[in-house]
Amino acid sequence: MKLYTYFRSSAAYRVRIALNLKGVYYDAVPIHLLRNGGEQLSDAYRAVNPSMLVPALEDDGQVLGQSLAIVEYLDETQPQAPLLPSNPADRARVRALALTVAADTHPLGNLRVLKYLTGTLGVSEDVKLGWQQHWLRTGLAALEQLLVNDPRTGRYSHGDTPTLADCCLVPQVFGAQRFGVDMTPYPTIMRIYAACSELQAFQQAHPAQQPDAE
Amino acid sequence: MKLYTYFRSSAAYRVRIALNLKGVYYDAVPIHLLRNGGEQLSDAYRAVNPSMLVPALEDDGQVLGQSLAIVEYLDETQPQAPLLPSNPADRARVRALALTVAADTHPLGNLRVLKYLTGTLGVSEDVKLGWQQHWLRTGLAALEQLLVNDPRTGRYSHGDTPTLADCCLVPQVFGAQRFGVDMTPYPTIMRIYAACSELQAFQQAHPAQQPDAE
Incomplete structure (x- = not known):
């Protein structure tokens, strides 16, 4: 591949x-x-x-x-x-967690969106950073609520093995930290992030470990 | 339900x-x-x-x-x-078409984003409309390319029965037309939209047919 x-x-x-x-x-x-x-x-x-x-x-x-x-x-x-559980309702939950990141949060901080803000709209770097942080906080708050209020949350986002939801959670935390978001309000997310970070699969996927890293 | x-x-x-x-x-x-x-x-x-x-x-x-x-x-x-085909590569294609709408296009025109633009950023109604149209055109252009260049596109987005991709395409066209986007550059999308619009399932899901329609 x-x-x-x-x-x-x-x-x-x-x-x-x-x-x-x-x-x-x-x-x-x-x-x-x-x-x-x-x-x-x-x-x-x-x-x-x-x-x-x-x-x-x-x-x-x-x-x-x-x-x-x-x-x-x-x-x-x-x-x-397997990266999805077997039960349809559980699969729906894992997909919803993933989409909370991939559809509700991440697209708003995408490079082309930031370029439009500073280019076409002519906003300052400060306003751009405020935009990024606002949507990161909004998305992380929703994700935290979905995780903290559900007994199916385990060592990872869903149960005790990593799923598609964790594949989305970890890069989103990396992005939020990169743009200076205070992560204190999201203790469940950060606990799961720490658990994932102990696994080699996550460590080796980290941006700093890539051949094109700068 | x-x-x-x-x-x-x-x-x-x-x-x-x-x-x-x-x-x-x-x-x-x-x-x-x-x-x-x-x-x-x-x-x-x-x-x-x-x-x-x-x-x-x-x-x-x-x-x-x-x-x-x-x-x-x-x-x-x-x-x-079934709303997804049986073959994994085809399923991936249908999901990618759906996500081109649901992750790359729609979140940028969501109500809360528009509120942030006019509220926090204080942009005019004209600039807000320009933003909406820009991301609608960007997303529709990508979708058109994915559809027109693939022999798997049929009467609908994938083959000759409606799929998850069509569930996403039709509402996105409705949204684009509502905000005055010229649809001429997207003939494949519009052909599929017309085919879907002949089906009762799509007609009855239309915003104008809902009990809360205004």
């Missing part, structure tokens, strides 16, 4: 964790989001992924986009270390 | 389509996003869904949030009229 990735991309980070949890070997193809005017916007990458976003996974000659769709694909094709 | 819904919510609209395609009877509980300071922010609704977003589905005493997680749950528990 071949993963088009950028070390600091939260969405690529999710897929790297899933690949590591599954024990799947892959070749990393770095796509630099800031160099050369953004390599994800190049004609070469557009031919790979018309959405011009990372990550993309190439397997068996097929290219798959969208981190959550990729993780579900891995879970369906690589049965070892 | 009980669906907490708002007639104009794109995410609730997706779930209504899926419920209709499955032929599942449900009770609609309207949550008005604009009245009473936003009923989704009330203590009563927060107790139902801590994310304070619509939709939420109540089934068997469990409350499920996140439209895509709800549709997957329906697909796993109601085998009639």
